[in-house]
Amino acid sequence: MNLRRLTAIVLKELRQLRRDRLTFAMIIGIPTLQLVLFGYAINMDVRNLDAAVLDQSNTARSRELVAAMGASQVLNLRYSLSSPAQLQELLRQGRISLALVLPRDFERRLEQADRPALQIVVDGSDQVVQSAARQLAAFPLPGRARSDVNSIEVLNLYNPQRLAPINTVPGLIGVILTMTMVMFTAIALVRERERGNMEMLITTPMSPWELTLGKVLPFVAIGLLQASLVLLLGKLLFAVPLRGSLGELYMAILVFICASLALGVLVSTLARSQFQAMQMAFFTFLPQILLSGFMFPFAGMPKLAQWLAELLPLTHFLRLVRGIMLRGANLSELWPALAALLLFTLLALSLAVTRVRKRLD
Amino acid sequence: MPGNDLVIRAEGLSKRFGELLAVDQLNLSVRRAEVFGFLGPNGCGKSTTIRMLCGLLLPSAGRIEVLGSQIPRDAEALKRRIGYMTQKFSLYEDLSISENLEFLAAIQGLDRRQARLRIDELLQRYWLGDRRKQLAGTLSGGQKQRLALAGAVLHKPDLLLLDEPTSAVDPQSRREFWDSLFELADAGTTLLVSTHYMDEAERCTRLGILDRGRLVADGSPSELMANLPGHPLLVECHQPRLAQQALQSLSGVLALTQVGNALRVLMASTAGEPTEQIAAHLKTAGISARITAAAANLEDVFVSVTQRPLHATQPTADHPA
Numbered sequence A: 001m002n003l004r005r006l007t008a009i010v011l012k013e014l015r016q017l018r019r020d021r022l023t024f025a026m027i028i029g030i031p032t033l034q035l036v037l038f039g040y041a042i043n044m045d046v047r048n049l050d051a052a053v054l055d056q057s058n059t060a061r062s063r064e065l066v067a068a069m070g071a072s073q074v075l076n077l078r079y080s081l082s083s084p085a086q087l088q089e090l091l092r093q094g095r096i097s098l099a100l101v102l103p104r105d106f107e108r109r110l111e112q113a114d115r116p117a118l119q120i121v122v123d124g125s126d127q128v129v130q131s132a133a134r135q136l137a138a139f140p141l142p143g144r145a146r147s148d149v150n151s152i153e154v155l156n157l158y159n160p161q162r163l164a165p166i167n168t169v170p171g172l173i174g175v176i177l178t179m180t181m182v183m184f185t186a187i188a189l190v191r192e193r194e195r196g197n198m199e200m201l202i203t204t205p206m207s208p209w210e211l212t213l214g215k216v217l218p219f220v221a222i223g224l225l226q227a228s229l230v231l232l233l234g235k236l237l238f239a240v241p242l243r244g245s246l247g248e249l250y251m252a253i254l255v256f257i258c259a260s261l262a263l264g265v266l267v268s269t270l271a272r273s274q275f276q277a278m279q280m281a282f283f284t285f286l287p288q289i290l291l292s293g294f295m296f297p298f299a300g301m302p303k304l305a306q307w308l309a310e311l312l313p314l315t316h317f318l319r320l321v322r323g324i325m326l327r328g329a330n331l332s333e334l335w336p337a338l339a340a341l342l343l344f345t346l347l348a349l350s351l352a353v354t355r356v357r358k359r360l361d
Numbered sequence B: 001m002p003g004n005d006l007v008i009r010a011e012g013l014s015k016r017f018g019e020l021l022a023v024d025q026l027n028l029s030v031r032r033a034e035v036f037g038f039l040g041p042n043g044c045g046k047s048t049t050i051r052m053l054c055g056l057l058l059p060s061a062g063r064i065e066v067l068g069s070q071i072p073r074d075a076e077a078l079k080r081r082i083g084y085m086t087q088k089f090s091l092y093e094d095l096s097i098s099e100n101l102e103f104l105a106a107i108q109g110l111d112r113r114q115a116r117l118r119i120d121e122l123l124q125r126y127w128l129g130d131r132r133k134q135l136a137g138t139l140s141g142g143q144k145q146r147l148a149l150a151g152a153v154l155h156k157p158d159l160l161l162l163d164e165p166t167s168a169v170d171p172q173s174r175r176e177f178w179d180s181l182f183e184l185a186d187a188g189t190t191l192l193v194s195t196h197y198m199d200e201a202e203r204c205t206r207l208g209i210l211d212r213g214r215l216v217a218d219g220s221p222s223e224l225m226a227n228l229p230g231h232p233l234l235v236e237c238h239q240p241r242l243a244q245q246a247l248q249s250l251s252g253v254l255a256l257t258q259v260g261n262a263l264r265v266l267m268a269s270t271a272g273e274p275t276e277q278i279a280a281h282l283k284t285a286g287i288s289a290r291i292t293a294a295a296a297n298l299e300d301v302f303v304s305v306t307q308r309p310l311h312a313t314q315p316t317a318d319h320p321a
Helices: A003-019 A021-041 A060-071 A084-092 A106-112 A127-137 A164-194 A197-202 A208-238 A246-270 A274-291 A303-310 A313-326 A332-353 B046-053 B097-107 B112-125 B141-153 B171-186 B198-203 B221-226 B240-247 B274-284 B298-306
Strands: A049-055 A075-080 A098-102 A119-122 B006-017 B020-031 B035-039 B061-066 B069-071 B082-085 B159-162 B190-195 B206-211 B214-219 B230-236 B253-259 B262-268 B290-293
Touching: A003 A021, A003 A208, A003 B097, A021 A164, A021 A208, A049 A060, A049 A084, A060 A075, A060 A098, A060 A106, A075 A098, A084 A098, A164 A197, A164 A208, A164 A246, A164 A274, A164 A313, A208 A246, A246 A274, A246 A313, A246 A332, A274 A303, A274 A313, A303 A313, A313 A332, B006 B046, B006 B190, B020 B046, B020 B190, B020 B214, B035 B046, B035 B171, B035 B198, B046 B061, B046 B190, B082 B141, B097 B112, B097 B141, B112 B141, B141 B159, B141 B171, B171 B190, B171 B198, B190 B198, B198 B298, B206 B221, B206 B298, B214 B221, B214 B298, B221 B298, B230 B240, B230 B274, B230 B298, B240 B253, B240 B262, B240 B274, B253 B298, B262 B274, B262 B298, B274 B290
Parallel strands: A049 A075, A049 A098, B035 B190, B035 B206, B082 B159, B159 B190
Antiparallel strands: A098 A119, B006 B020, B006 B061, B061 B069, B206 B214, B230 B262, B230 B290, B253 B262
């Protein structure tokens, strides 16, 4: 490893990056765009589901209940119906997600409490709506006997207002780093081979590891920049808290960047063209997004998927970053996740070593 | 000692890519300060041989000694003494001329002061001084070649390998480029250049003709032409096209080229009395002609030793002159 050669490679990479406007724009654009998308648009918290009401009893108390449920903001009561047939039609056409049905004997059912007084008819094709219905089922009914049994208290630690961005933003750091670190490094490394620069470089005294390290180092800085951007925007736009230590957070981010870069280097040794590198990077990206617990709750996944998820760096990073940012945990408390990331880095690099060769054949 | 004068010595060099035998039992020796030319059509094994000589490819069989060291064993140590100019432009198109050379200088281990002096010197020598800030991707073909040459000789290599360096360059730039190569040879650098241009081949101090992975001829261009295993003849008549058609059926004819109103015929050396044979053959076709001996050229040499024309096997559209 020769320092003069290494700095020359890093300098060359930075110069090329500066001239590659598209990549440069993506480095800044991806975190910003994703933060805004996930923060504002993709809201796992269900609000304003289109709904209809079929109130067959039409009493003071039934009207009171409907108004109260409408005020919960979960529902957007758009239609007041007079027949079950209308209800089915609206559901089938997808114009409503659910409907409240109050039977003719609503008052009697409230008082005797022997049968459900309220029926919620749900569009079962949407999982999100189902969970919203479960949420509504806990709604206290006015004047129902033994109603205190029904009123279930939902205690939501760490995110009492149930704001989605607070859950999303820490994970988003991981998602963005996964995307850019793996893909950009893999592409950058393969580019040299595809454009024919490698043929010239092999005949110089430069070692392949100097080249790899020199090309990867700028991305460490880029990764830290992206993470800082997401943290800053998350704080400014969504008031995402940081309950643990900032230093430990950056430590976790750095370790995760290393794991992702190692994966990128490994991908680059397998790919023959930039296009292949991109495809492979994407192939590693999808399971990470889907299985890591970013999109769907980890506990809800089948065992096999959970085992698979344990192999992915993003899963472990999510545990670290959520722990530090939201629960105020220390790195020492989260050591298994940290160890897993380090192990992953080591394994990926060892695999890559066996494939790097300083020849064309 | 004459053995010490050999810069490249290869014995029984072969390279197999699966079913294809790209280089077949090649023996090669190149002496110091020679400009050794590799002549042959595309796919004859020129690039593969050059790549094995600079350690880019592992030979399937055979021994290579370059500058007194074994390849591939000592390939890493040799890299400081070898320069290699690839067929395709392999510097960075998104870096400027001076950025490219500064990068290469650092890679080659020149210190900053040395590098600056050497780069200034090369930019001057290869007429690139006024374009140092220009991106390499925006240079013309000839300028790119000169930049690539500057990059390949930055570390003052003892041996310079060039793989079809002028394939994307206009004739004027090609001549200038070859002048630069002779300058390097005069300064003591040994050069091995592959080409498929006859005018370039003619300028080499020695020439190896490669055909289907085998070295079929080896010598200076004048030696090769003097020992041509064939007879070039000029047939002058009123209907050269008719004569051409007639002679196509004559055995021993290797090549027929119409040159103006005359027909140039290359007869194999195995043919007994070529002039009489042609005259007799034309007479039966009712054509009277004047037949004289023509001066041999390298194309004749190539056709005679390979028994096939150089340019029929080589799509010229790929390499506009």
